[in-house]
Amino acid sequence: MSGQSDLFSNPAPKVPALVASKIEALRDQLNQWAHEYYVQDAPSVPDAEYDRVFQQLQALEGAYPELVTPDSPTQRVIGAVMEGLASVRHAVPMLSIQTETDTEASGAQGFDARVRRELGLSDADPAVEYVAEPKFDGLAMSLRYEGGRLVQAATRGDGEVGEDVTHNIRTIRQIPLVLPADVPPVLEVRGEVYMRRADFEALNERQREKGEKTFVNPRNAAAGAVRQLDSGITAQRPLSFFAYGLGEVTPADAGGPDFGTHYALLQRLKSWGFPVAPQVCIAQGASELVAFHQRLGAERDALPYDIDGVVYKVNRLALQRQLGFKTREPRWAVAHKYPAQEMMTRCEAIDVQVGRTGKLTPVARLAPVFVGGVTVTNATLHNLFEIRKKSVRVGDTVIVRRAGDVIPEVVGCVPAATDDAGRPLARRPYVANFRMPRACPVCGSSVVREPGEMNHRCSGGLFCPAQRKQAMLHFAQRRALDVEGLGEKLVDQLIDGGVVHSLADLYRLDLARLAGLERMGEKSARNLLDELEKSKHTTLARFLYGLGIRQVGEATAKDLARHFGALDAIMDAGVEQLLQVSDVGPVVAESIHTFFAQPHNREVVQQLRACGLTWEEGAPAEPAAQPLAGKTVVLTGTLPNLSRDAAKALLEAAGAKVAGSVSRKTYCVIAGAEAGSKLDKARELGVPVLDEAGMHGLLRGDR
Numbered sequence: 001m002s003g004q005s006d007l008f009s010n011p012a013p014k015v016p017a018l019v020a021s022k023i024e025a026l027r028d029q030l031n032q033w034a035h036e037y038y039v040q041d042a043p044s045v046p047d048a049e050y051d052r053v054f055q056q057l058q059a060l061e062g063a064y065p066e067l068v069t070p071d072s073p074t075q076r077v078i079g080a081v082m083e084g085l086a087s088v089r090h091a092v093p094m095l096s097i098q099t100e101t102d103t104e105a106s107g108a109q110g111f112d113a114r115v116r117r118e119l120g121l122s123d124a125d126p127a128v129e130y131v132a133e134p135k136f137d138g139l140a141m142s143l144r145y146e147g148g149r150l151v152q153a154a155t156r157g158d159g160e161v162g163e164d165v166t167h168n169i170r171t172i173r174q175i176p177l178v179l180p181a182d183v184p185p186v187l188e189v190r191g192e193v194y195m196r197r198a199d200f201e202a203l204n205e206r207q208r209e210k211g212e213k214t215f216v217n218p219r220n221a222a223a224g225a226v227r228q229l230d231s232g233i234t235a236q237r238p239l240s241f242f243a244y245g246l247g248e249v250t251p252a253d254a255g256g257p258d259f260g261t262h263y264a265l266l267q268r269l270k271s272w273g274f275p276v277a278p279q280v281c282i283a284q285g286a287s288e289l290v291a292f293h294q295r296l297g298a299e300r301d302a303l304p305y306d307i308d309g310v311v312y313k314v315n316r317l318a319l320q321r322q323l324g325f326k327t328r329e330p331r332w333a334v335a336h337k338y339p340a341q342e343m344m345t346r347c348e349a350i351d352v353q354v355g356r357t358g359k360l361t362p363v364a365r366l367a368p369v370f371v372g373g374v375t376v377t378n379a380t381l382h383n384l385f386e387i388r389k390k391s392v393r394v395g396d397t398v399i400v401r402r403a404g405d406v407i408p409e410v411v412g413c414v415p416a417a418t419d420d421a422g423r424p425l426a427r428r429p430y431v432a433n434f435r436m437p438r439a440c441p442v443c444g445s446s447v448v449r450e451p452g453e454m455n456h457r458c459s460g461g462l463f464c465p466a467q468r469k470q471a472m473l474h475f476a477q478r479r480a481l482d483v484e485g486l487g488e489k490l491v492d493q494l495i496d497g498g499v500v501h502s503l504a505d506l507y508r509l510d511l512a513r514l515a516g517l518e519r520m521g522e523k524s525a526r527n528l529l530d531e532l533e534k535s536k537h538t539t540l541a542r543f544l545y546g547l548g549i550r551q552v553g554e555a556t557a558k559d560l561a562r563h564f565g566a567l568d569a570i571m572d573a574g575v576e577q578l579l580q581v582s583d584v585g586p587v588v589a590e591s592i593h594t595f596f597a598q599p600h601n602r603e604v605v606q607q608l609r610a611c612g613l614t615w616e617e618g619a620p621a622e623p624a625a626q627p628l629a630g631k632t633v634v635l636t637g638t639l640p641n642l643s644r645d646a647a648k649a650l651l652e653a654a655g656a657k658v659a660g661s662v663s664r665k666t667y668c669v670i671a672g673a674e675a676g677s678k679l680d681k682a683r684e685l686g687v688p689v690l691d692e693a694g695m696h697g698l699l700r701g702d703r
């Protein structure tokens with residue numbers, strides 16, 4: 001091969017070979033990630049990493065437009081139709097939304113400036129009116145109603161064709177199956193299906209207990225739930241919904257609804273029974289958009305669901321029409337992002353922490369990473385089996401998630417590193433380099449794991465200083481004995497310095513001893529003693545909760561206090577008696593019984609009482625009234641908000657027997673839409689017929 005002939009016989013190559021292969025590698029990588037994300041519902045990298053590589057590809061293709069091919073990930077909206085679910089062509093395409101990745105105020109200002117320019121407004125013209133909405137991190141969904149009944153629910157798919165998931169969407173309580181009489185004959189409502197954080201955490205906790213796969217984030221849990229072939233599985237993964245727009249509506253022309261503004265449209269959706277985000281508001285001009293972005297950003301952690309940004313929409317529909325679309329994105333809307341809640345970083349080490357109940361929790365020490373608005377250096381790995389399932393090794397790049405005020409966690413591991421050209425390296429087999437210690441890292445007691453349990457525990461009990469510290473913090477927390485000022489640092493000092501050994505020792509502290517501690521002046525010492533004195537007058541429920549009995553949370557403590565009235569009755573109750581308490585099942589009953597069977601736990605209670613802790617005691621509560629005890633009720637048809645199982649459970653909890661057929665003995669029939677022969681029979685026999693609202697009245701005991 002001669003360099004000369006290449007140079008002279010062919011036109012000079014415009015594209016360096018390295019660029020072409022780099023582009024190829026980036027596309028392969030993005031396609032693989034997109035497949036994991038959209039088809040397998042199991043992404044291996046955070047969205048922020050996908051976006052970064054996507055932008056890298058976009059930049060290269062921008063510089064070498066001759067290398068752009070129609071099948072490049074940049075040239076299409078990805079979204080695969082899964083085998084097994086039927087395809088649905090959307091009557092009106094589901095558009096995508098332009099994303100402003102600049103998370104600063106300038107993101108909102110840039111959008112307002114573009115809108116004003118495209119509308120031909122000058123600086124002298126008044127502010128444009130917008131609607132500002134939260135941007136939910138879920139799945140876009142189109143709900144089609146014909147004659148006021150839900151006939152089809154479809155995912156967005158590629159915007160043109162989605163998947164039919166009607167059977168699954170029917171399990172979502174927040175989605176009405178039947179609409180009021182004043183809706184248009186054909187109505188498509190668009191919105192986001194999502195999973196609330198508490199539902200997600202509870203779902204993952206259940207998965208962990210069963211030793212099954214946990215979900216990376218609520219979005220993926222929701223996506224997986226929506227695309228189940230078996231709606232029974234969907235029903236066990238609680239989903240929620242917010243509406244934000246319309247698809248096909250007929251008649252669209254004369255006589256069809258013209259809402260005038262997007263805001264009015266949202267209000268109408270609300271009146272039809274759809275959940276609309278409570279934060280939605282009207283904003284005048286860029287400054288109010290910026291204010292909304294900042295306000296919601298500050299509230300973000302406290303919201304019960306994940307949002308990944310906010311959405312701004314021009315309010316007047318006439319102006320929306322004037323602005324129109326750019327390929328598949330409306331020019332009148334933009335998504336303005338917040339910092340990502342998932343990021344990649346290096347796992348430097350894995351340490352083990354000992355909790356209040358002795359549970360050993362592996363904690364990843366991380367190279368500092370900015371995620372969900374704060375810098376994170378530690379993240380929980382939950383237990384040994386989670387580490388194995390996620391194939392995490394010290395030294396690996398891991399995905400850290402921090403959303404809300406939930407403890408940051410490692411949700412996954414980035415499996416294949418790429419070389420300098422972006423080519424994925426071969427995957428290595430997983431060989432763990434972390435081991436659970438055999439002895440407690442704090443007290444040296446042996447570490448045990450009961451058969452069938454996922455968690456390792458220190459067997460030291462209150463001999464273990466780590467457990468004693470956690471038990472003390474739990475006892476002192478606001479919702480228990482509420483000893484203000486008794487925080488982590490002080491508890492460390494008190495226990496490490498051998499000043500206190502037991503909970504009762506707290507009440508034996510004296511001023512001199514306290515004031516002598518480091519960082520503790522006489523004034524703070526006095527305050528703490530006052531707080532301790534105050535905490536002596538408490539309630540039975542707080543005291544019980546404060547003891548830190550496994551499985552006994554605040555709600556159970558309250559139930560126990562109400563049911564038994566007195567501590568001695570609880571301490572002496574057998575499992576059978578404990579099971580009488582509402583919401584106490586075998587596991588909880590066993591745990592309470594075991595706790596009070598231990599002489600040292602009874603001793604702790606005895607000592608605390610001797611130190612002067614008091615609470616009011618009363619007589620045991622009357623058994624809860626059951627307004628429908630002994631009555632037979634029949635359910636028929638589809639209720640607007642409650643599934644059949646949910647309605648049945650409510651009725652049974654109120655003492656009713658739910659029967660399958662109507663007779664003269666039937667107390668009443670609860671009928672929903674499409675009720676059939678049972679309703680006719682009820683009318684024939686003169687059995688009262690109620691709707692869902694009437695049923696709620698029954699449950700309250702109104703009849």
Ligand code: D41
Nearest residue numbers: 095096097133135136140244245311333
């Ligand atoms: O909360 C959301 N994720 C959200 C998504 C929202 N609040 N508004 C949206 N509005 C639109 C347009 C402007 C096209 C009606 C959207 C989406 N689209 C959307 N979600 C996924 C693709 C498009």
